[in-house]
Every structure is written in C-alpha cells, then in structure tokens.
Amino acid sequence: MALLSVRGLRTDLIGPIDLDVDRGDCVLVSGPSGSGKTLFLRAIADLDPNQGTVTLSERSRERYTGPAWRRDVTYVAAEPGWWTDRAGDHFDDPGTARTWLPRLGLGDDALDKAVSVLSTGERLRLAILRAAVQQPSVLLLDEPTAALDPAATGMVADLLRAALAEGLALIVVSHQEDAVARLARRRLALRQGRFFEEAA
Secondary structure: OOOEEEEEEEOOOOOOEEEEEOOOOEEEEEOOOOOOHHHHHHHHOOOOOOEEEEEEOOEEHHHOOHHHHHHHEEEEOOOOOOOOOEHHHHOOOHHHHHHHOHHHOOOOOHHHOEHHHOOHHHHHHHHHHHHHHOOOOEEEEEOOOOOOOHHHHHHHHHHHHHHHHOOOEEEEEOOOOOOOHHHOOEEEEEEOOEEEEEOO
C-alpha cells in the first residue's frame, strides 16, 4: 500500500497524472520551465484548483480539513512565506529545530533573528527545517537548493536523509544534479503535462 496515491490529478495545464509514493521514498521531478512542476506540487497540497483523487494511507484528501492536509502533506515553495518578523515564531517545536541549526550551517541565534536580516539561503534552510520538524508524512519541495551553495546543499540533504529514514515520503522539484537530487530513488520528467520515467 502506497503512503501517497495520486490518481487522475489534473489542472488546466497538467494531467491526468497517476503517482504512488511509499514511505522512505524520494521522487525527483524535472522538466523545462513552464511545464507545470510547481503546479503539480501545489495541486497535491490542494493549494490550487485541481481534479482527481489524492489519498494518504488510503484516506481521501476530502476527509481532511485544508490545514490538516497541508500539515501532513507539506509544501515548501521556492520562495517560502513568513508571517511574523521573528524566525523562531514560525516553529511549533523550536527546541528540536535548534538541535539542527549547526548541522545546517546556521548560527545558534538564527531563530531569534528577524526574517528580514536573514540571507535568501538562510531563509530557505529554515523553511525546510520548519517543515521537517513538524514531521509531515509527505514533504513537497520546490527547488530546495536553488539558492544554496554546495556545502549548504549537503547539509540539507543530511536533514532530508534522516527524515527519509524515519518514513518521510519526499517529492522534489529540481533542475540541479546535487546532493538532494541524489537522494531520489525515482526520477520523473514532466513534459506536455505528463510524466515520463527516467533512469535513477
């Protein structure tokens, strides 16, 4: 039984798409700009209008409230949003988050800083950490390493590798061949609204 099952997912631009993702799996999605990769992630998270059936552990998405679904199937945008000034206010479990700060190349005071003084790369690492520590079942990452140097990318890969070992399912949209991409067990190319399997 797949953890996440997608059947007939479609929007105005993509689909129908079928996909199964198991616990501990990482699926890499690539494709040309404008092919609908971000739209695909946002459709799974039910952030944009879409049709089709999406289930988590055989429970239909329709049986969840929107916030409950997006807590268990969490989308991290290429440019993540922040809703208060202090970074730490965005974390349900700042204690656990603090243990990861040095392993992500972030200072011990990163959660105490204003979001506005953080670099793009620091904000992105914190957004991924924010999502990971809430322990979703599925994590949807849109270009998670685009603003990161190779060292920071490796640190993010370590965080994701640990989460995968605990049963997280991960779908990553990326143009880059880097440490995060190499976590993928499956590679899919999105072309003309449909998926094509590529060699992992």
